[in-house]
Amino acid sequence: MEWIALAVLGLAAAIIGSVMGLGGGIIIVPALMVLGGYTELLSGITPQTAVGTSLLVMIFTGLSSTLAYMKQKVVDLKSGLLFFAGSGPGALFGVWLNSGIDVASFLIAFGVFIIIVSFILLIRHRIKPIPLRPGGIKRTFREPDGTIREYGYEAWLGISIAFFVGMFSGLFGIGGGSLMVPAMIILFAFPPHFAVATSMFLVFLSALVSSASHVALGNVDWVYAAALIPGAWFGGKIGAWINRRLKSDTLVLALRVVLLLIGIRLIYEGITGL
Numbered sequence: 001m002e003w004i005a006l007a008v009l010g011l012a013a014a015i016i017g018s019v020m021g022l023g024g025g026i027i028i029v030p031a032l033m034v035l036g037g038y039t040e041l042l043s044g045i046t047p048q049t050a051v052g053t054s055l056l057v058m059i060f061t062g063l064s065s066t067l068a069y070m071k072q073k074v075v076d077l078k079s080g081l082l083f084f085a086g087s088g089p090g091a092l093f094g095v096w097l098n099s100g101i102d103v104a105s106f107l108i109a110f111g112v113f114i115i116i117v118s119f120i121l122l123i124r125h126r127i128k129p130i131p132l133r134p135g136g137i138k139r140t141f142r143e144p145d146g147t148i149r150e151y152g153y154e155a156w157l158g159i160s161i162a163f164f165v166g167m168f169s170g171l172f173g174i175g176g177g178s179l180m181v182p183a184m185i186i187l188f189a190f191p192p193h194f195a196v197a198t199s200m201f202l203v204f205l206s207a208l209v210s211s212a213s214h215v216a217l218g219n220v221d222w223v224y225a226a227a228l229i230p231g232a233w234f235g236g237k238i239g240a241w242i243n244r245r246l247k248s249d250t251l252v253l254a255l256r257v258v259l260l261l262i263g264i265r266l267i268y269e270g271i272t273g274l
Helices: 002-020 025-036 047-071 077-098 104-122 155-172 177-186 192-216 222-244 248-272
Strands: 137-142 148-153
Touching: 002 025, 002 047, 002 177, 002 192, 002 222, 002 248, 025 047, 025 248, 047 192, 047 222, 077 137, 077 155, 077 192, 104 177, 104 248, 148 155, 155 177, 155 192, 177 192, 177 248, 192 222, 192 248
Parallel strands: none
Antiparallel strands: 137 148
16 A cells, blocks of 8 residues: 555656646655655655655656657757756755755745745736846747747856756755746746746756765665656656646646645745654
8 A cells, every 4th residue: 555655646746746847856755754654664764865765756757757848849958958057066065955954944935935936926927037138048939829939048047046946956855846947937938838848857857966966875765766756757748748738827827826835835844844
């Protein structure tokens, strides 16, 4: 029964994570901690092990959903690689922080910030993206009705934001999409579907770095990972399939709700230590 619970957890987390570009770690980490108090299989699991195992699983969620999104032609690979130049080092820094600091107050502050981001998404149409200077990176895309639109960003700003996203990924095992997707939509005018798909590519790359560090630190339980990975792989594909059928406004609404729940959970975790 415990093995089935882990497989279902991997599937559900991957579906939700890949639909909104969040990765799924924000669900896996607290679920493992809660299950640790009720099942013999997970008894004694530590926060570091939960985070490390979650990041290993997100390699498969990220790869599976990225391949599915690439077939839909909504992954901005060049932007993803550029953002990884920031998120990769940030992930290593986050892993280092995870092993040596008391993150309770940081969790509360981060939770409040995530809730604020959720409300900012409500008025995103009234917020103008950051103006591009000459030499900035510009992309074009075609709407389903044939309309050509643009989005873009300054390379230094994209890399800087990605660094902090990677740091939060390595620190909390949450994948980083909870910040990167809103940033791409609000600041850089990414179409929501492109933002989600590119975020999952970034989740995959960042998880490779973060999980390797956690493996070296002994923070990965391979038995838990083996139970979670099959569901995560198929969940990534299912999530991409669902995402394709959602309208942009519906996708952003779902993202807002999930971000609100994430913020509340982080604040609760920071206050109670659970």
